[in-house]
Amino acid sequence: MLGLVLSAVAAVYVLKKIQDWSSPTPTAQDFHYYGSTGTQQQAGSYPTHSTRVNFGVGVVEDDVPTTQLRKKELVLEKEQIIEVKWIKHYCSSHRILLVGEGDFSFSASLAMAFGSATNMVATSLDPLGFLKENYMKAISNIGELKSRGCIVLHRIDATKMADNSLKGMIFDRIVYNFPHAGFTNRDKPREDQIREHQTLISLFMKNAKKMIKKDGEIHISHKSYGFFLEWKIESLGSQNGLRVIEKSQFDLSDYPGYNTKFGYGGDKNFECHPSKTYKFGF
């Protein structure tokens, strides 16, 4: 009797083994995923975090029974894990265009946090000669960007870029920090000065709109007091068919190495507190 029972158990075991090894290649549904907002960790001294992103095939958790080992091996062979790094609103898996850069310290701060900057195009209206003459750190920042694979361009007019210099390029994020039309209009009435700044921002929005993906975002950081509030950034957005996705307090310390430049001569930094980052989208 005992012999019969032992034979039956052995037969079931062998059948089960054959079934495991002949099962089709597992699909992603067979396994547990780490979602795209998985583990976060500090990267160096930057305020970044990493997210474990898994393209294609699921990551197997450690408590998978031994009978599923073959499935586990197959999955691990195909698994591709790419580290996505964040700095504040910005992520290394986004294609990012930066316009109206001063000494390129903002772009450089993002690039340092990401490690690689192959996802970035950093631009200035000013030619290289102006940058060399006015900003002590422009050349080293540009060198840093280029060494990390960033495309760096000059003489890029954010009010015309979509139809000429950057025609055909598409981004997840387009960023213009502290847009300003210059100081030559200071003798003009306040309303005229404001209109010049508004025209710059409005034309930038029109251009950027043509260059973002459907779920892309246009970011503008802007001072949030007095004269600057009169520029009515949010209304400019709605006039251009853009909605405010989010307004968040701008904190310079979120971007190590970033120096806010006046932009029209000299290397002085301007005070940017309090300011907000406006995120616009469709």
Ligand SMILES: C[S@@+](CC[C@H](N)C(=O)[O-])C[C@H]1O[C@@H](n2cnc3c(N)ncnc32)[C@H](O)[C@@H]1O
């Ligand atoms: C207040 S500065 C800010 C510079 C830089 N974004 C920063 O945060 O340090 C304004 C910048 O806007 C740029 N600018 C003005 N008109 C522009 C335009 N049409 N297209 C691109 N940039 C422009 C100027 O060259 C200047 O560097």
